[in-house]
Amino acid sequence: MTIKVSGLRKSFVSRGKHVLALDGVDLDIAQGEFVALLGPSGSGKSTVLNLIAGIESPTEGRITFFDSGGDEVTPKLGYMTQQDSLLPWKTALQNVALLSKVKGIGAASAEAAAKSWLEKMGLNGFQSHYPSELSGGMRKRVALAQLLAHQPDVLLLDEPFGALDAQLKLVMQDELLKVWDADKKTVLFVTHDLSEALTLADRVIVFTGRPGKIKLVLNVPLSRPRNVFKDRFTPQFQDCYQVLWDALDPASANAET
Numbered sequence: 310m311t312i313k314v315s316g317l318r319k320s321f322v323s324r325g326k327h328v329l330a331l332d333g334v335d336l337d338i339a340q341g342e343f344v345a346l347l348g349p350s351g352s353g354k355s356t357v358l359n360l361i362a363g364i365e366s367p368t369e370g371r372i373t374f375f376d377s378g379g380d381e382v383t384p385k386l387g388y389m390t391q392q393d394s395l396l397p398w399k400t401a402l403q404n405v406a407l408l409s410k411v412k413g414i415g416a417a418s419a420e421a422a423a424k425s426w427l428e429k430m431g432l433n434g435f436q437s438h439y440p441s442e443l444s445g446g447m448r449k450r451v452a453l454a455q456l457l458a459h460q461p462d463v464l465l466l467d468e469p470f471g472a473l474d475a476q477l478k479l480v481m482q483d484e485l486l487k488v489w490d491a492d493k494k495t496v497l498f499v500t501h502d503l504s505e506a507l508t509l510a511d512r513v514i515v516f517t518g519r520p521g522k523i524k525l526v527l528n529v530p531l532s533r534p535r536n537v538f539k540d541r542f543t544p545q546f547q548d549c550y551q552v553l554w555d556a557l558d559p560a561s562a563n564a565e566t
């Protein structure tokens with residue numbers, strides 16, 4: 310699935326005032342590409358995902374999806390929002406199996422698949438726990454398992470690992486890269502963590518502060534498969550980190566590409 314975003318502008322009316330959240334964003338995302346979005350708080354990263362997911366409509370501009378043959382299509386999207394959306398009255402296992410059941414897959418195979426996704430997310434033994442009995446990080450992992458069990462063409466992930474401790478974050482990044490390597494879904498991944506963006510992505514897009522515009526596009530030169538635990542200590546990684554760090558400095562010049 311390729312995604313073409315052109316001339317995207319989005320303004321909101323909030324408390325009687327117009328807020329321009331995005332101002333002219335153009336972005337072509339290739340089939341199977343892993344793209345990370347970085348930028349200060351309020352720069353419109355979640356808004357980009359909401360627009361791609363169709364939850365919000367653009368004020369101006371267009372978002373189009375194409376299959377490998379170049380035909381315009383409606384993709385199957387998997388969206389993990391910044392707030393998780395697990396059903397509180399269902400257990401971890403029931404939450405993960407939910408979407409498969411909605412799709413009409415038999416209960417037994419939906420639950421078997423759900424179990425294996427929960428295992429991959431390191432949640433063995435928590436299948437029968439309700440969301441209120443899980444930590445914030447565990448809930449995030451259940452939400453990710455739910456999303457992956459649904460097998461979407463495009464993954465929209467909004468700070469999915471933000472609540473995790475430093476070690477677990479790396480384990481989850483590694484797990485996500487394995488899943489992505491296996492069937493090369495197109496991924497848009499919002500993060501505030503520069504190392505996370507570099508470790509995971511083919512391309513890192515840095516947004517300016519509000520109104521959000523693209524300030525920098527960095528093609529990550531690190532080879533694949535990535536080593537989540539070791540790549541960060543290489544000079545090449547450190548150089549890229551410096552580039553991103555400078556781009557996020559509010560004092561640095563705009564519209565660099």
Ligand SMILES: Nc1ncnc2c1ncn2[C@@H]1O[C@H](COP(=O)(O)OP(=O)(O)OP(=O)(O)O)[C@@H](O)[C@H]1O
Nearest residue numbers: 321322323328330349350351352353354355356519
């Ligand atoms: N539904 C809405 N109604 C009014 N204003 C909104 C709405 N959604 C977003 N905004 C505004 O748009 C701007 C961009 O918000 P957005 O949530 O996209 O930022 P973000 O880059 O994801 O920030 P963060 O890193 O804090 O999550 C903010 O000023 C926010 O207040």
Ligand SMILES: [Mg+2]
Nearest residue numbers: 354355391467
């Ligand atoms: Mg956000």
